[in-house]
Amino acid sequence: MIVMILSNIVVALLIILMLWYAVHTIRKQRKEDGCGSCKKNSAHSCPSSGCKGCSYSNKCH
Amino acid sequence: MQTIALIGNPNCGKTTLFNELTGITAYVGNWPGVTVEKKEGMWNNIKVLDLPGVYSLSPYSPEEKLSRRYILDEQPDLIVDVIDATNLERSLYLTSQLAELGRSVLLVLNMQDLLEREGIVIDTKRLSLMTGCPVVSISASKGIGLESFKKEVEHALKENKAPACPLFSNYVENLLTTIIEDDYLHLIPSGRPQRWAAIKLLEEDELFLSSMPPIPEAFAEFLHQAKTNLRLHFEDDPEAIIIDQRYKVAEHIAKHCQTKKFQKKRFNFDTIATSRFGAIPLFIAIMGAVFYLSIGLVGGYTTGILENFFAYLGSNLSILLDSLGVFPLLSGILIDGIIAGVGSVLTFVPQLFVLFLLLSILEDCGYMARIAFIMDRLMRTIGLSGKSIIPMVIGTGCSVPAIMSSRTIEHQKQRELTVLVTPFIPCGAKMPVFALMLTYFFPGKWYIAPLIYVLGILAVIITGLLARAIDKHKEKNAFILELPRYQLPSAKNVYLQTRERTLGFVAKAGTIILLSSVIIYLLSSYNFTLQSVDSDDSMLAIFGKFISPVFIPLGFGFWQASVALLTGIAAKESIVSTLSVTMGTQALSSFFDPASALSYMTFILLSSPCIAAISAMAKEFGNRKKLLYALIWQTGFAYLTALLIRMLAMLIL
Amino acid sequence: MAKTMDELTVGQRAEVGAIKAPKQLKRRLMDMGFTKGVDVEVVKMAPMGDPMEVALRGYNLCLRKAEARVIELR
Numbered sequence: 001m002i003v004m005i006l007s008n009i010v011v012a013l014l015i016i017l018m019l020w021y022a023v024h025t026i027r028k029q030r031k032e033d034g035c036g037s038c039k040k041n042s043a044h045s046c047p048s049s050g051c052k053g054c055s056y057s058n059k060c061h
Numbered sequence: 062m063q064t065i066a067l068i069g070n071p072n073c074g075k076t077t078l079f080n081e082l083t084g085i086t087a088y089v090g091n092w093p094g095v096t097v098e099k100k101e102g103m104w105n106n107i108k109v110l111d112l113p114g115v116y117s118l119s120p121y122s123p124e125e126k127l128s129r130r131y132i133l134d135e136q137p138d139l140i141v142d143v144i145d146a147t148n149l150e151r152s153l154y155l156t157s158q159l160a161e162l163g164r165s166v167l168l169v170l171n172m173q174d175l176l177e178r179e180g181i182v183i184d185t186k187r188l189s190l191m192t193g194c195p196v197v198s199i200s201a202s203k204g205i206g207l208e209s210f211k212k213e214v215e216h217a218l219k220e221n222k223a224p225a226c227p228l229f230s231n232y233v234e235n236l237l238t239t240i241i242e243d244d245y246l247h248l249i250p251s252g253r254p255q256r257w258a259a260i261k262l263l264e265e266d267e268l269f270l271s272s273m274p275p276i277p278e279a280f281a282e283f284l285h286q287a288k289t290n291l292r293l294h295f296e297d298d299p300e301a302i303i304i305d306q307r308y309k310v311a312e313h314i315a316k317h318c319q320t321k322k323f324q325k326k327r328f329n330f331d332t333i334a335t336s337r338f339g340a341i342p343l344f345i346a347i348m349g350a351v352f353y354l355s356i357g358l359v360g361g362y363t364t365g366i367l368e369n370f371f372a373y374l375g376s377n378l379s380i381l382l383d384s385l386g387v388f389p390l391l392s393g394i395l396i397d398g399i400i401a402g403v404g405s406v407l408t409f410v411p412q413l414f415v416l417f418l419l420l421s422i423l424e425d426c427g428y429m430a431r432i433a434f435i436m437d438r439l440m441r442t443i444g445l446s447g448k449s450i451i452p453m454v455i456g457t458g459c460s461v462p463a464i465m466s467s468r469t470i471e472h473q474k475q476r477e478l479t480v481l482v483t484p485f486i487p488c489g490a491k492m493p494v495f496a497l498m499l500t501y502f503f504p505g506k507w508y509i510a511p512l513i514y515v516l517g518i519l520a521v522i523i524t525g526l527l528a529r530a531i532d533k534h535k536e537k538n539a540f541i542l543e544l545p546r547y548q549l550p551s552a553k554n555v556y557l558q559t560r561e562r563t564l565g566f567v568a569k570a571g572t573i574i575l576l577s578s579v580i581i582y583l584l585s586s587y588n589f590t591l592q593s594v595d596s597d598d599s600m601l602a603i604f605g606k607f608i609s610p611v612f613i614p615l616g617f618g619f620w621q622a623s624v625a626l627l628t629g630i631a632a633k634e635s636i637v638s639t640l641s642v643t644m645g646t647q648a649l650s651s652f653f654d655p656a657s658a659l660s661y662m663t664f665i666l667l668s669s670p671c672i673a674a675i676s677a678m679a680k681e682f683g684n685r686k687k688l689l690y691a692l693i694w695q696t697g698f699a700y701l702t703a704l705l706i707r708m709l710a711m712l713i714l
Numbered sequence: 715m716a717k718t719m720d721e722l723t724v725g726q727r728a729e730v731g732a733i734k735a736p737k738q739l740k741r742r743l744m745d746m747g748f749t750k751g752v753d754v755e756v757v758k759m760a761p762m763g764d765p766m767e768v769a770l771r772g773y774n775l776c777l778r779k780a781e782a783r784v785i786e787l788r
Binding site for chain 1: 382385386387388391392394395399568571572573575576579
């Protein structure tokens with residue numbers, strides 16, 4: 001019984017961990033690919049401030 | 062914070078230096094024009110910028126405009142002019158333009174390790190005296206001389222001394238002096254030196270003139286007279302005279318600072334690589350070898366092993382979890398969702414690694430420019446440029462960098478056409494589907510795999526011919542391309558690039574594919590009342606059955622195939638994982654027959670690419686309407702071709 | 715009519731004269747080093763005879779015959 005409960009918890013945790021990791025990484029990438037990676041200061045200019053986001057969206061600044 | 066900007070001719074090693082300094086791994090390739098946008102990084106508390114490679118600061122090409130605007134408007138504290146030391150004269154032509162921008166300039170003689178081999182000696186002290194700039198010799202790819210580079214940068218930042226402007230012939234100099242004395246020159250925007258402005262006025266530089274208030278009549282009259290006199294005196298137009306004068310300065314400096322020993326003609330790979338009869342067979346042989354080594358040799362060996370491994374892992378884990386009494390929901394997500402989905406994609410990592418490795422070697426050694434040279438005539442007949450072949454070769458790895466690399470094509474229509482057709486070349490991510498179908502339905506028929514590439518190339522040709530027929534104004538465009546020296550691929554570049562692309566593939570398996578596998582598994586195992594059902598009654602099935610009728614003519618009008626195509630928009634690899642999750646234990650042959658398998662492959666090959674490639678396309682088109690047309694063309698063409706292929710296959714098979 | 719660069723055969727050398735082309739192409743060619751008096755040598759023709767490879771100012775460049783046609787020789 002305890003083994004069953006424990007193993008269920010372990011498997012569930014494992015799955016949640018993997019899903020969390022996947023979502024986290026995707027969100028991080030989104031940020032890098034979007035305007036989130038640009039510092040909004042005047043020294044930068046779109047389309048080509050060098051941040052990944054600007055190269056895709058053109059409207060970060 | 063201080064800023065330094067790296068600038069120089071294309072292919073002079075700026076990006077290698079930039080990577081070396083900042084530890085960023087920007088993309089490096091050995092053909093001119095790899096850096097198309099500026100990149101920023103930090104080095105010892107100094108902001109470093111990598112500007113696109115330019116031959117000149119003319120107002121015509123986008124890269125040149127970008128570099129020029131950057132230096133004028135954002136005023137870096139130091140311009141680092143990277144010079145290919147084996148090509149001093151042409152590099153100094155650019156230096157002569159940089160010197161006039163009023164910023165301090167540091168000359169970096171890169172590739173000094175190659176000088177000895179080329180029999181060239183450069184007197185750096187003299188070069189420094191003649192240009193008025195500090196000079197430092199380095200080899201960015203070997204990491205030599207970076208210490209003294211650092212010292213020189215710090216020194217130059219402290220001194221902040223403007224370089225000596227190149228002196229033209231007396232006639233031109235006198236004219237410039239008179240122009241500078243005019244009151245109009247006080248109106249120039251800040252950051253623009255007067256001498257530079259005077260030269261731009263003579264050259265009638267459109268970009269500069271548009272930034273200035275209208276010229277008063279008397280001064281305009283004077284300028285006109287001056288230009289007429291120049292024309293008479295030199296028998297050429299003012300813009301050409303200035304270029305000529307600059308090259309004279311560059312020649313003069315190069316002559317005094319550089320001694321060339323006569324070199325015996327050595328064997329050059331180009332005697333074969335661009336020869337009349339050998340060139341094209343060699344190109345085909347090289348590409349064939351790349352695919353044979355990666356997909357055939359390595360892929361054939363590793364795919365089976367990894368497939369068995371994941372199957373073994375799945376079945377044993379399943380037995381273990383069952384015996385422990387884990388809920389079917391949880392064990393299902395883990396085994397039939399994650400392991401089946403992610404595993405089906407990870408199987409392809411070894412062969413893609415080899416493919417990316419070989420492609421990056423090809424890119425780094427200098428052969429790409431030769432391919433553009435030998436293929437230009439052929440590509441032109443289908444409305445493309447020789448340079449369009451570079452994106453297509455890179456596209457066999459991944460469409461995203463391929464689409465980006467199309468930016469070296471000057472002519473806009475050709476560039477857009479190249480962007481449109483590049484996804485027709487099967488990328489690495491589409492390979493899993495092809496491999497799955499081919500090994501299942503056509504075992505032993507090795508000739509079908511190359512035919513997929515042929516089909517992709519045919520799609521390129523047909524699209525090109527059609528676009529050419531539609532386009533009424535057959536604009537002429539230039540094809541001017543430097544053929545860089547061959548070089549041994551730098552281990553570091555190859556390693557970084559291969560690693561980045563392979564990790565990108567693995568990362569997708571761990572993120573998008575993992576998520577979509579779990580979601581697809583859940584959706585395909587439960588119905589809307591959240592009861593565990595057979596996949597045929599699941600939520601996903603009901604949803605998929607909405608779309609699937611569209612594909613009945615193509616032979617795959619069942620919901621699993623349609624859903625797989627939809628998930629393929631996120632990433633093409635997930636087609637395989639979706640198929641394997643939704644079909645579960647049922648055999649592939651209970652859904653597809655050989656003819657519909659072929660048409661499915663065709664549709665995947667030609668229809669719109671994954672979301673990453675779509676956004677790269679959007680960026681290059683810069684216009685939603687064009688993107689929409691492109692996607693409609695790709696998908697429509699895919700549909701028709703798949704239909705045709707299926708009919709042909711039904712006749713033959 | 716002056717001889718133009720596309721008429722050179724492989725191995726021939728010549729000196730560049732005037733460039734008769736629209737502003738943009740002319741600037742592009744001159745930026746690459748085709749100024750008056752510079753020495754050029756035709757290194758090779760592409761397999762299908764069109765783009766040609768020329769050596770000038772110590773480096774190699776390829777361009778189409780259509781572009782070579784605007785470069786006059788002397």
